[in-house]
Amino acid sequence: MRNSVHISLLAAVLAAFCIMPLYAGNAAPEPAWLLENPEKIPALLASGELAFEEVPNPHWQENSCAACHQGEVEAGGAVAPLRNENINEMCANCHDPSMVAEYIHAVDMSPPDDFMGRMPDEFKKSIEQAGGVVSCVACHDLPIQCLSRGGIAPKRFNPFFFRGGPYNSRTDLCFKCHDPMSYQRKNPHDQITDEGDLNTEACFYCHETTPNRTKSRDIYDVSFNINESLEKLCTGCHPYKPHPGGVWFSSRGSTAGGGANHLVMPPDDFLQQIIKTRKQYDIVIPLEPETGRIFCATCHNPHERGVQYLAPADKGADGYKRLRRTHICSVCHDM
Numbered sequence: 268m269r270n271s272v273h274i275s276l277l278a279a280v281l282a283a284f285c286i287m288p289l290y291a292g293n294a295a296p297e298p299a300w301l302l303e304n305p306e307k308i309p310a311l312l313a314s315g316e317l318a319f320e321e322v323p324n325p326h327w328q329e330n331s332c333a334a335c336h337q338g339e340v341e342a343g344g345a346v347a348p349l350r351n352e353n354i355n356e357m358c359a360n361c362h363d364p365s366m367v368a369e370y371i372h373a374v375d376m377s378p379p380d381d382f383m384g385r386m387p388d389e390f391k392k393s394i395e396q397a398g399g400v401v402s403c404v405a406c407h408d409l410p411i412q413c414l415s416r417g418g419i420a421p422k423r424f425n426p427f428f429f430r431g432g433p434y435n436s437r438t439d440l441c442f443k444c445h446d447p448m449s450y451q452r453k454n455p456h457d458q459i460t461d462e463g464d465l466n467t468e469a470c471f472y473c474h475e476t477t478p479n480r481t482k483s484r485d486i487y488d489v490s491f492n493i494n495e496s497l498e499k500l501c502t503g504c505h506p507y508k509p510h511p512g513g514v515w516f517s518s519r520g521s522t523a524g525g526g527a528n529h530l531v532m533p534p535d536d537f538l539q540q541i542i543k544t545r546k547q548y549d550i551v552i553p554l555e556p557e558t559g560r561i562f563c564a565t566c567h568n569p570h571e572r573g574v575q576y577l578a579p580a581d582k583g584a585d586g587y588k589r590l591r592r593t594h595i596c597s598v599c600h601d602m
């Protein structure tokens with residue numbers, strides 16, 4: 268005990284002498300120092316001294332416990348005090364809360380009674396732990412990545428350390444709290460009512476105004492809620508991880524096939540191929556109007572079958588994975 272106190276004191280003194288002066292100047296901060304001083308990260312990011320990609324990843328690492336814990340912690344221990352009382356703030360040292368809210372899930376709201384009734388005990392506990400509200404640890408069960416439960420193996424099966432995971436489908440996690448029935452009603456691809464009428468409400472998830480189906484000839488004839496980065500129409504509900512060019516990221520941990528970044532502007536030879544295959548297969552392959560980039564709806568048709576009057580634009584609607592063509596890769600790649 269005495270020894271370890273001495274060692275950490277010594278380490279602190281050494282750190283103060285050897286590392287601190289290093290970036291009183293302009294040198295990039297060392298990952299090891301950042302992991303011991305995560306509270307300094309937001310200011311370094313704001314001042315530009317640190318780039319986003321340089322924030323060290325403490326998860327599933329042996330020597331990064333201090334990024335979240337105070338003092339000495341041992342794998343397998345029963346308790347381990349955290350650096351911050353407010354867990355969201357602790358995560359926010361490295362994860363910009365505004366970005367997390369945009370892509371994944373908001374925090375700080377108190378679950379309505381029916382949510383509490385539905386939740387398994389460990390979810391309820393996580394809400395209590397955060398003072399009655401949803402926090403990052405409601406869904407991310409950090410002790411899984413503390414290497415305190417079964418070593419590194421869970422990393423493969425549950426890489427995002429989901430509470431109660433791994434899950435076969437992301438919505439299985441959602442339904443720990445949300446009512447599957449009302450969640451279904453939030454399906455923006457449900458665009459025609461049971462009576463066969465157009466559900467114009469649904470158009471506003473993505474379109475600024477209800478498109479005129481008789482007059483629209485292509486993507487240039489409709490307007491969207493946003494102009495750039497049209498993938499944001501989708502990523503709020505479908506976060507985009509290593510996809511596509513491989514299987515959709517699943518909690519089973521498989522990212523086989525790699526994750527080529529497809530949200531790019533196709534080079535000339537690809538554009539020629541697209542023009543050719545559009546005709547050949549009688550389909551639309553829309554590109555983002557502002558930038559000419561590939562985006563989600565280049566490959567996926569987000570509409571319900573029958574919404575589009577033009578036959579090529581209707582293809583893929585409600586089909587397998589909403590793909591505009593079964594062999595979607597061959598639309599652009601010679602294969």
Ligand code: HEC
Pocket residue numbers: 325326328329330331332333334335336340341342343344345346347349354404409410412413414415
């Ligand atoms: C990214 C943040 C983070 C990192 C890094 C981290 N932990 Fe944790 N750890 C937590 C949180 C959050 C809890 C849950 C605390 C609670 O429930 O009160 C926790 C809990 C624990 C517990 C309590 C036992 C349990 O299963 O709940 C131990 C022991 C522990 N961590 C050890 C470690 C060790 C050892 C390391 C380094 C190998 C480490 N942690 C790295 C965030 C982290």
Ligand code: HEC
Pocket residue numbers: 301302305322323324325326334335354357358359360361362403404407409426427428
């Ligand atoms: C010291 C900085 C740091 C802290 C503190 C931190 N993270 Fe991370 N986290 C990272 C980095 C860096 C990555 C990797 C990001 C990437 O590759 O895009 C990451 C990745 C993740 C991932 C994705 C899984 C993975 O391994 O890529 C989740 C989920 C996550 N963090 C949740 C949390 C939560 C919840 C907290 C608070 C309890 C937290 N993090 C605290 C830096 C941090």
Ligand code: HEC
Pocket residue numbers: 355358359362364367371372373374401402403404405406407427437440506507508516
């Ligand atoms: C209601 C559940 C929920 C809450 C609350 C939540 N997350 Fe997540 N988080 C998820 C899901 C689901 C994913 C996986 C997205 C995917 O499939 O790519 C995720 C993914 C992540 C990732 C990886 C994102 C990426 O693109 O690599 C990070 C980092 C992360 N969460 C951090 C946080 C932080 C920090 C908080 C608290 C501010 C938080 N999460 C709160 C459900 C949640």
Ligand code: HEC
Pocket residue numbers: 372376377378379382390401405406437438440441442443444445504
């Ligand atoms: C730990 C519980 C919990 C989990 C798990 C969870 N949510 Fe939530 N979510 C909430 C709470 C609480 C609210 C706020 C509800 C309210 O105030 O009516 C909310 C609100 C939302 C909203 C805001 C719009 C609305 O009113 O419905 C969306 C969208 C949402 N969640 C999607 C998801 C998705 C997608 C998942 C799965 C990846 C998920 N949630 C998992 C607790 C959870």
Ligand code: HEC
Pocket residue numbers: 455456458465466467469470471472473474477478479480483484485486489500551553564568569570574575577580
């Ligand atoms: C989930 C997002 C989303 C929803 C909801 C949505 N759209 Fe679209 N819509 C798009 C995207 C992206 C495009 C451009 C790609 C394309 O042409 O299909 C588009 C294009 C169109 C086009 C032009 C298609 C063409 O190529 O000729 C029409 C017409 C249209 N939408 C009508 C509707 C109507 C009517 C609704 C409501 C019932 C609706 N959309 C709901 C995303 C959506």
Ligand code: HEC
Pocket residue numbers: 450451453454455456457472473500501502503504505563564567568569587588589590
């Ligand atoms: C408000 C949430 C929401 C938004 C926004 C949204 N979706 Fe969906 N999406 C869903 C739900 C819920 C389902 C499952 C029900 C279904 O298959 O009809 C789904 C299903 C899908 C599927 C089929 C998944 C499968 O396994 O078969 C694809 C592909 C898809 N969406 C693509 C998109 C694209 C592309 C966009 C943007 C243009 C988009 N979605 C926008 C909620 C959303």
Ligand code: HEC
Pocket residue numbers: 498501502505506507510511512513514515529530561562563564565566567588590595
């Ligand atoms: C280059 C074509 C392409 C682009 C661009 C693309 N996808 Fe996909 N997507 C696919 C293919 C192919 C599959 C089916 C993989 C399979 O068979 O499992 C798929 C599957 C999916 C699924 C179903 C996931 C599941 O559980 O099976 C969703 C949801 C989805 N994509 C959403 C998106 C979103 C959101 C974007 C934009 C950020 C996007 N896709 C961009 C080709 C594409």
Ligand code: HEC
Pocket residue numbers: 511512513525527528529531532533534537552561565566595596597598599600
């Ligand atoms: C809409 C057109 C389009 C579709 C559809 C498409 N790709 Fe691509 N793909 C591209 C473009 C453009 C690039 C980037 C080429 C470059 O920069 O030279 C690319 C790059 C790749 C790469 C990176 C390696 C390389 O050749 O540079 C792989 C792997 C890949 N795609 C696989 C697939 C698979 C698998 C599918 C089907 C699921 C698919 N693509 C569907 C357009 C597409």
